[in-house]
Amino acid sequence: MHRLFVALRPPAATRIFLAGLMGGVPGARWQDDAQLHCTLRFIGAVDRHLAEDVAAALGRVRGEPLALGLGPAGTFDRKGRVDTLWVGVQPREAVAALHGRVDAALRLAGIAADDRAFVPHITIARFPRSESPGPEVASAVTVPAGHHFEVSHFELFESQLGSEGASYETVARYSLA
Incomplete structure (x- = not known):
């Protein structure tokens, strides 16, 4: 199975800019460089044949390179316990539009639609159950205005879960040009 x-x-x-924002939050397990990304769509575990269909379907997604910026920090919680600290990606509408095109392509490949609210973000820290802070932890990360970047492609990743967390390997890259 492929995750x-x-x-x-x-x-x-x-x-590198994001790495400079990391620190000063007790209990945070900071992401390393290889883990920094903005998830467009989590697919989950699929067999080899469906993984090939997914890769082919994503090749039909069209778009333009995206001019993006970093927004304020925020948190996600699970059952009332903060487990993730993230930095927003803006403009939300541009990333959400690409998310929608990716989701549509995946539906054609047989992957069920994503019914969760889409929040463009880059996770910078996770918290173990024993160290759950409150949502105010987001105010500990100040994201200075003005950091902009461009992305000209998106990627299909495979995730391997291990005792030290997840590691990611690029399976395919898809141009937005």
């Missing part, structure tokens, strides 16, 4: 997701990978300068 897949589709994401935008920010350029190195943006990943």
Whole structure:
């Protein structure tokens, strides 16, 4: 089985910028450079044949390169416990439009539609159950205005879960040009 997701990978300068925002939050397990991405669509575990159909379907997604910026920090919680600290990706509408095209392509490949609200973001930290902060932890990360970047492609990743967290490998890249 292949555990897949589709994401935008920010350029190195943006990943370095994000790394500079990390620190000063007790209990945070900070993401490393290889983990910094903006998920467009989580697919989950699929067999080899469906993985090939997914890769082919994503090849039909069209778009233009995206001029993006980083927005305020936020959190996600699971059952009332904050488990994720993230930095927003803007403009939301541009990333959401690409998310919609990716989701439509995946439906044609046999993947069920994503029914969750889409929030463009890059996860910068996760929290173990024993260290769950409150939602105010987002205010500990100040994202200075003015950091912009361009992405000219999106990627299909395979995720491997391990004792130290997930590791990601690029399966395919798709141009937005």
